[in-house]
Amino acid sequence: MIEREQTDFFLVQAYNAAIRAGAKIMEIYTRYDDFFVGLKADSTPITIADREAHRLIQHYLSATRIPLLSEEGRDLYFDERRGWDLYWLIDPLDGTEEFIKRNGEFTVNIALMVDNRPFLGVIYLPTTETLYFSDPDRGAFCRTGVRPEMSASFTIGQLFRDAQRLPLVAGRNTPLRVAVSRSHETEHVKEEILQLQQQLGEIRIVEYGSSLKMCLVAEGAVDCYLRTTPTSEWDTAAGEAIARGAGAVVRSLAGDELRYNEESLENPPFICLTAALKNYDWRR
Structure with missing residues (x-):
């Protein structure tokens, strides 16, 4: 059972880690002409931004003392992780192909998993400075104007300040x-x-x-x-x-x-x- 205080701590850590990773990604996106694109074992692309964002998130979330499974750490053996009941599941740069195309549609994804179910999630879209997050008790929210900054250090109160509860649109769209x-x-x-x-x-x-x-x-x-x-x-x-x-x-x-x-x-x-x-x- 995760207590309210613990949930708030984990959410803050994920929130700040996503913003900091977004800042590193945007630094590379805006300043580099060459993303040093390579291919992973499954033939999907990987860039220097994927690697740098992974290292940054891994370092920042180490303060939680919770194991981490990342796209860039996919070679972790099943026997090592099969007994985990609490872990971080992250994609440091989701949408690598969109990043390479420079169309802006890429995100930082961080989830805290409890008993192999998503417990809370943070998704940051740094090109539009939009951050989505969820809390298991409060629901899901969206904040805009969240600048990608390497020094991001939001508190739990600041997370929810000016945040919009989701969904923003009730009912079906037509069409x-x-x-x-x-x-x-x-x-x-x-x-x-x-x-x-x-x-x-x-x-x-x-x-x-x-x-x-x-x-x-x-x-x-x-x-x-x-x-x-x-x-x-x-x-x-x-x-x-x-x-x-x-x-x-x-x-x-x-x-x-x-x-x-x-x-x-x-x-x-x-x-x-x-x-x-x-x-x-x-x-x-």
Whole structure:
């Protein structure tokens, strides 16, 4: 059982770590001509910004004395982490492809996991100075005008000052807005969208990169996010915490909850639906 004081401490640590990582990412984004792009074992790209953000977050969160699983530490053996009941799950730079394209749609994702479920989440979009966060008791929130600063040191009171509770939009959008990945759209997604259209009426497709899509569902700016191509646990954990804090639902297309700290860290195809649509049965 995590007490209120502990939750506040963890949330503050994640919040400040995300902002500081965002500051390092923006320094590289705005000043470097070469991002030193390489390929990981799964052929996905990695840049100097991924590495530097990882090191910064790892160092900052070490004060919590909680183990950390990161996209840049993916080689951690299952036997070492299988017994964890409390750990950080992070993606230091979610949307590396969008970062390389310089379209601004990349985020810092930090989730605290309790019993292999997202407990609280922080997602920072440094290009727009927007920060989303969730608290298991208070719900999900969004703050704008959060500057990327290496010296970020917010208190718990400052976190909630001027924060907007999510969702910002109640009810469905007209037409229904469905978010898909900017870089990973497939025929499977198109088939699922066609099913949605047949059951719910006119749909407008919007494309975004990174975990921003889950944040927009939490806001209510989009009604649904569909993903059929591979994602990993660090891609979804913080976003799921925020979406659930806003009353949204995240499920695999088979109808199951997403599972975390599995031997394979790859997620199944999934759907994220706003509170207004959470009772919709997409499996029909």
